[in-house]
Amino acid sequence: MELESVAEKLFARANKIPGMRGVLEFRLGEDSIVSVTVADTVTVGTAHPNPDVIVTMTADDFATVAAGEGDLARMFTSGKIRVDGDLGLATLLPQAIGASLSKKQDDSEDEINADEQRYPAPERYAESITAAQPPLEKVERYDRGDLTPEDFYHRYVLPCKPVILTDALRDWPLYNMSQEESLIHFEGLQGMIRAGDYVSKTFSKNRTFRAESMAAFVRAAQEYSATDDSEPPPYLGSNTMPESLEALIRWPDYFRRDQYIPPRIWIGPKGTVTPLHRDDTDNLFTQVWGEKAFILAAPHERSRLYAWTTYRQGGLEGSEVDAENPDYQKHPEAQEVNFLHIRIGPGEMLFIPDGWFHHVRSLSLSLSVNFWTTSVRRSGEAE
Structure with a gap:
C-alpha cells in the first residue's frame, strides 16, 4: 500500500477548511510514518521534524478511512487511535477528510479562511x-x-x-x-x-x-x-x-x-x-x-x-x-x-x-x- 498516495487522497481538500493549517503526522506502525502539511496547498511526505498533530493508528485503519468506510472520530472515541499535539487542529480532521472524500468538487463554493474571519x-x-x-x-x-x-x-x-x-x-x-x-x-x-x-x-x-x-x-x-x-x-x-x-x-x-x-x-x-x-x-x-x-x-x-x-x-x-x-x-x-x-x-x-x-x-x-x-x-x- 502506498501510504503517501492514500494520504494525498485523504487530505486533497484539507486546505479548504477554515483554520486547517499545520503539519499532521500519522504513525501507522513500525517505521510507517506519513506527514501531511496543510498550507495554501497540501503536501504529503514522510516523517516531519516538528508536527503539530500526531495521530497513531494502524495502516489498515488509515486505508479504511481513505476508502470512505471508516469514521475517524468514532475510531478516536472507541479508543482505536491516539491523538497528541494541537488538539484544536485535530478536531478539524474529520471535516477535512469529509471535504476530500466528498463527491462535490466545485472549489468555487469553498473558501479558505484560516483567520476564521466572520x-x-x-x-x-x-x-x-x-x-x-x-x-x-x-x-x-x-x-x-x-x-x-x-x-x-x-x-x-x-x-x-x-x-x-x-x-x-x-x-x-x-x-x-x-x-x-x-x-x-x-x-x-x-x-x-x-x-x-x-x-x-x-x-x-x-x-x-x-x-x-x-x-x-x-x-x-x-x-x-x-x-x-x-x-x-x-x-x-x-x-x-x-x-x-x-x-x-x-x-x-x-x-x-x-x-x-x-x-x-x-x-x-x-x-x-x-x-x-x-x-x-x-x-x-x-x-x-x-x-x-x-x-x-x-x-x-x-x-x-x-x-x-x-x-x-x-x-x-x-x-x-x-x-x-x-x-x-x-x-x-x-x-x-x-x-x-x-x-x-x-x-x-x-x-x-x-x-x-x-x-x-x-x-x-x-x-x-x-x-x-x-x-x-x-x-x-x-x-
Missing part, C-alpha cells in the same frame, strides 16, 4: 417558513406514544416548529441503567474535552482541548465543584458516539435511518454552556441524565441576533448576542427577539428544526445524545 449569516429557507407564522408562545410537549411519526412530520418538521417529547427514551438501555452501572460501558473509551474559556471562542479551532478517558471524565464530572466562575467547567461536547455505546441507545423513528448522521454524545457537570448558535440540519436532542435549559429563537430572527458564520455560504452559525444576558446597547435589535425558555430533563427529547437558534446550559450533571439529520430544508418541504 461573515454575516446568509438567509435560509427556514426563515420564510417561520416568518409567515404567528410568533411561537411556547414549545408544546407530548408523550412519545401520543405523537406518531406521520403527525410529527406534518405538525413539526414541515412547519419548522420545535416540540418536546416526554418518556422518549423508555426503551434505551443506557437510560434505564444507573450512572454507576453505565460507567462500566465507558471504560476503554476516550473523549475530546473542551477546557478553558471555550464559550468566548465559539466554534473556533483555537479553543483548548484535551484527550481523556471517558470513564475518568465522567467520574470527575460527578465530583466536580466549580472553584472559578470566570470559566465554564470542562465539557465532553459533541463527540461522535462510540459503537459500543450506540448499542445502548435507540434511533428515533421520526426520520429515515439513512437521514441520520452518527449520533453525538455530550457529558459535563452543572454549568457547561453552548452559546447561541444554529445548526444547518434538523436536530433531535435527547436527555439521558440531568437537566438542561434551552433558550430558543426562530430562524427569521437572524438579523436581530447579529448572526455570523465563518463561511460566506453559511453552515454552523453563531450569534453576537448573549441569550442569557443580552446587551441591548450593543445589540439594540435583539430587544425585538421572541426568546423561548424551556427545560428538558431525563427521558425527554427536544426537536430543534434546522435554522432555530439555541443556547444551552447544563443545570446538573448531564449526559445528552443528539441526532442530526441530512434532511435540511432547501425548498418547499423537508426531504
Whole structure:
C-alpha cells in the first residue's frame, strides 16, 4: 500500500477548511510514518521534524478511512487511535477528510479562511417558513406514544416548529441503567474535552482541548465543584458516539435511518454552556441524565441576533448576542427577539428544526445524545 498516495487522497481538500493549517503526522506502525502539511496547498511526505498533530493508528485503519468506510472520530472515541499535539487542529480532521472524500468538487463554493474571519449569516429557507407564522408562545410537549411519526412530520418538521417529547427514551438501555452501572460501558473509551474559556471562542479551532478517558471524565464530572466562575467547567461536547455505546441507545423513528448522521454524545457537570448558535440540519436532542435549559429563537430572527458564520455560504452559525444576558446597547435589535425558555430533563427529547437558534446550559450533571439529520430544508418541504 502506498501510504503517501492514500494520504494525498485523504487530505486533497484539507486546505479548504477554515483554520486547517499545520503539519499532521500519522504513525501507522513500525517505521510507517506519513506527514501531511496543510498550507495554501497540501503536501504529503514522510516523517516531519516538528508536527503539530500526531495521530497513531494502524495502516489498515488509515486505508479504511481513505476508502470512505471508516469514521475517524468514532475510531478516536472507541479508543482505536491516539491523538497528541494541537488538539484544536485535530478536531478539524474529520471535516477535512469529509471535504476530500466528498463527491462535490466545485472549489468555487469553498473558501479558505484560516483567520476564521466572520461573515454575516446568509438567509435560509427556514426563515420564510417561520416568518409567515404567528410568533411561537411556547414549545408544546407530548408523550412519545401520543405523537406518531406521520403527525410529527406534518405538525413539526414541515412547519419548522420545535416540540418536546416526554418518556422518549423508555426503551434505551443506557437510560434505564444507573450512572454507576453505565460507567462500566465507558471504560476503554476516550473523549475530546473542551477546557478553558471555550464559550468566548465559539466554534473556533483555537479553543483548548484535551484527550481523556471517558470513564475518568465522567467520574470527575460527578465530583466536580466549580472553584472559578470566570470559566465554564470542562465539557465532553459533541463527540461522535462510540459503537459500543450506540448499542445502548435507540434511533428515533421520526426520520429515515439513512437521514441520520452518527449520533453525538455530550457529558459535563452543572454549568457547561453552548452559546447561541444554529445548526444547518434538523436536530433531535435527547436527555439521558440531568437537566438542561434551552433558550430558543426562530430562524427569521437572524438579523436581530447579529448572526455570523465563518463561511460566506453559511453552515454552523453563531450569534453576537448573549441569550442569557443580552446587551441591548450593543445589540439594540435583539430587544425585538421572541426568546423561548424551556427545560428538558431525563427521558425527554427536544426537536430543534434546522435554522432555530439555541443556547444551552447544563443545570446538573448531564449526559445528552443528539441526532442530526441530512434532511435540511432547501425548498418547499423537508426531504
